[in-house]
Amino acid sequence: MLPNRSLILIPLLAACELLPRPGDTQGEQHQALWTSSGRLVVDTDPRLTIERVRVDTGLAGRHDVLLTKFEFGAGGDAAYELALGLDFGDTRNLTTGRAYAVGGPKAQIRAAGTVACLCRPWRPDSVRGTYELERVGIAQITGHIDVTLFFTAWDDSRVHTTYRLKQRIEGVK
Numbered sequence: 001m002l003p004n005r006s007l008i009l010i011p012l013l014a015a016c017e018l019l020p021r022p023g024d025t026q027g028e029q030h031q032a033l034w035t036s037s038g039r040l041v042v043d044t045d046p047r048l049t050i051e052r053v054r055v056d057t058g059l060a061g062r063h064d065v066l067l068t069k070f071e072f073g074a075g076g077d078a079a080y081e082l083a084l085g086l087d088f089g090d091t092r093n094l095t096t097g098r099a100y101a102v103g104g105p106k107a108q109i110r111a112a113g114t115v116a117c118l119c120r121p122w123r124p125d126s127v128r129g130t131y132e133l134e135r136v137g138i139a140q141i142t143g144h145i146d147v148t149l150f151f152t153a154w155d156d157s158r159v160h161t162t163y164r165l166k167q168r169i170e171g172v173k
Contacts, residue, residue: 052083
């Protein structure tokens with residue numbers, strides 16, 4: 001007698017991280033640039049209340065950076081886009097299944113993020129949370145991000161807001 005096929009499939013799907021975890025946000029990932037010879041750069045233009053996160057690829061040696069964008073609420077009044085840059089250092093030194101600290105002075109993974117929305121302009125403050133590496137290959141990196149992005153209003157330093165990003169994240173070379 002053969003075992004029930006659903007009992008075999010459930011552990012396989014859970015191991016592959018194809019299904020979202022409880023509490024995951026529902027952003028749609030639009031950009032997934034992973035480079036092994038770059039550094040994370042944040043460009044600021046306070047006259048236009050703009051900050052951009054980008055990758056400078058002029059770095060010699062191994063240094064992994066992931067630049068990604070997630071869109072939330074597409075087409076709705078509350079739609080917004082989060083851009084997130086993660087500076088891993090060398091991904092060959094990371095272990096799968098372990099949560100690494102993101103953001104902050106003592107974090108293993110440096111991070112920067114911005115938000116684009118039809119709302120008041122927000123200046124990025126910091127990104128804090130964790131990143132768990134699930135899989136790394138020759139041309140793709142996959143993990144799970146659980147961070148909060150902190151912002152201050154450009155025109156009033158007493159006004160703050162946060163955005164949450166908790167979901168699967170991928171990068172492609």
